[in-house]
Amino acid sequence: MNFISTRGGCPAVSFSDAVAQGLAPDGGLYLPETLPAIDAATLKKWEKLDYAALCEEFFALFADLPRAQLSAIVKSAYTRFDVPEIAPMKKLDEKTFVLELFHGPTLAFKDFALQLLGGLYEAQIKRTGRAINVLGATSGDTGAAAIHGLLGREGVRIFILYPDGRVSPLQERQMTCTGAANVYPLAIPGTFDDAQAALKDVFNDRAFKGQFNLSAINSINIARVLAQCVYYFFAYFRLPEAARANVEFVVPTGNFGNVLAGWMAARMGLPAKSFCVATNQNDILFRFFSTGVYELGPVKPSHAPSMDIQVASNFERFLYYVMQEDAAATKAAMEDFKKHGRFVMPGFKAGEYQFRASRADDADIVRLIKTVHEKSGYVADPHTACGFADLGPAKTSVVLSTAHPAKFPDVIASAIGDEVKSPALEKLKALPIVKHKIPAEKAAIEDFIRSSCR
Numbered sequence: 435m436n437f438i439s440t441r442g443g444c445p446a447v448s449f450s451d452a453v454a455q456g457l458a459p460d461g462g463l464y465l466p467e468t469l470p471a472i473d474a475a476t477l478k479k480w481e482k483l484d485y486a487a488l489c490e491e492f493f494a495l496f497a498d499l500p501r502a503q504l505s506a507i508v509k510s511a512y513t514r515f516d517v518p519e520i521a522p523m524k525k526l527d528e529k530t531f532v533l534e535l536f537h538g539p540t541l542a543f544k545d546f547a548l549q550l551l552g553g554l555y556e557a558q559i560k561r562t563g564r565a566i567n568v569l570g571a572t573s574g575d576t577g578a579a580a581i582h583g584l585l586g587r588e589g590v591r592i593f594i595l596y597p598d599g600r601v602s603p604l605q606e607r608q609m610t611c612t613g614a615a616n617v618y619p620l621a622i623p624g625t626f627d628d629a630q631a632a633l634k635d636v637f638n639d640r641a642f643k644g645q646f647n648l649s650a651i652n653s654i655n656i657a658r659v660l661a662q663c664v665y666y667f668f669a670y671f672r673l674p675e676a677a678r679a680n681v682e683f684v685v686p687t688g689n690f691g692n693v694l695a696g697w698m699a700a701r702m703g704l705p706a707k708s709f710c711v712a713t714n715q716n717d718i719l720f721r722f723f724s725t726g727v728y729e730l731g732p733v734k735p736s737h738a739p740s741m742d743i744q745v746a747s748n749f750e751r752f753l754y755y756v757m758q759e760d761a762a763a764t765k766a767a768m769e770d771f772k773k774h775g776r777f778v779m780p781g782f783k784a785g786e787y788q789f790r791a792s793r794a795d796d797a798d799i800v801r802l803i804k805t806v807h808e809k810s811g812y813v814a815d816p817h818t819a820c821g822f823a824d825l826g827p828a829k830t831s832v833v834l835s836t837a838h839p840a841k842f843p844d845v846i847a848s849a850i851g852d853e854v855k856s857p858a859l860e861k862l863k864a865l866p867i868v869k870h871k872i873p874a875e876k877a878a879i880e881d882f883i884r885s886s887c888r
């Protein structure tokens with residue numbers, strides 16, 4: 435399977451090349467040239483597979499790696515999870531299920547993609563003999579998950595930009611207390627969007643990108659989106675037969691990577707009825723899916739910091755599909771949005787494209803953690819709590835739980851008056867923090883990378 439850019443300005447490339455490049459050279463995002471059709475017979479075959487085996491079958495549809503190598507990478511990616519199911523499904527009541535995606539090394543769903551991506555990078559370095567420098571921007575969880583996916587891997591340095599003081603103290607510790615020599619946490623003033631904008635500027639500097647063999651690990655990397663497709667299938671197979679007819683996946687959303695993966699899985703054949711895009715008070719996507727207007731607002735720090743995002747990078751992939759895979763129209767829409775901070779979807783109708791949206795502000799988050807806990811005894815983290823804002827009563831809801839509640843002890847305590855702890859996080863508190871403060875500017879970032887590579 436080859437991969438093409440959403441902006442149509444560069445040739446199709448192999449899976450390995452798309453993974454290595456991250457962002458396409460024309461500024462677009464890679465997507466499979468065609469989506470495979472996963473039919474009922476295939477679903478039947480996949481139904482009983484364990485997580486790693488399912489992931490291997492799924493990636494075999496896309497990857498250009500020898501099967502034995504793919505198998506080894508996938509198996510090792512899911513060895514550092516703390517439960518044998520990898521993605522356990524919890525039943526809250528007849529209509530409500532929670533898919534727990536926080537059993538990886540950093541206790542957030544991003545481990546699913548980044549443990550795998552670490553293995554893919556290592557394979558690439560072995561193949562080319564060329565070291566790579568990974569550069570990413572994070573609102574908290576991506577950085578931690580990326581760092582833990584690449585920690586100790588040979589031939590990789592990892593530079594992670596994050597907004598200083600705007601990630602949770604425990605998230606910061608996960609990034610800065612690793613003691614690993616190949617890890618460079620870069621604390622910048624401003625918001626995640628500032629970090630992401632600076633990151634894009636560095637990646638658009640082709641000469642620099644080439645010289646330092648820069649690679650992206652943000653949710654723009656297609657391997658991450660594909661890795662996230664897998665657990666939607668896995669979850670579907672764990673639902674009771676009777677609950678499968680009218681399934682809505684409810685996905686706490688920031689950069690639109692997680693929910694896009696589910697939607698793409700549905701385009702391939704996953705029998706999901708709909709997706710609920712659950713935002714916090716940074717609600718650009720809630721507003722888009724309610725009105726068809728995609729319009730920037732200011733970022734307001736919230737209790738669910740990994741969703742404190744206004745520009746959702748993966749939105750471009752969605753646009754490409756709903757614009758009938760018209761790369762020129764996608765490019766024009768993205769350029770228009772970049773210029774005006776606003777884009778209006780022609781002919782939009784709410785509820786279209788299998789998507790609807792919900793929104794939770796900070797007061798809602800606290801209230802939802804409390805009521806979910808009272809009703810079912812379940813403790814949802816502040817991101818997951820957004821998923822409970824507006825469950826469709828006629829549907830089977832599968833709420834994706836994106837982080838372990840122990841990552842956000844203050845909000846949890848204020849909601850349920852109790853503490854939730856994780857032994858892995860407790861250990862981190864005794865370790866020293868190592869971070870580098872730099873401006874969110876292309877020149878400063880490039881200088882830092884240059885001097886670290888000497």
Ligand SMILES: *Cc1c(COP(=O)(O)O)cnc(C)c1O
Nearest residue numbers: 575688689690691692740836837
């Ligand atoms: C990253 C993250 C999200 C948002 O996921 P997107 O793919 O950016 O939409 C939600 N919750 C948690 C805990 C996260 O780390």
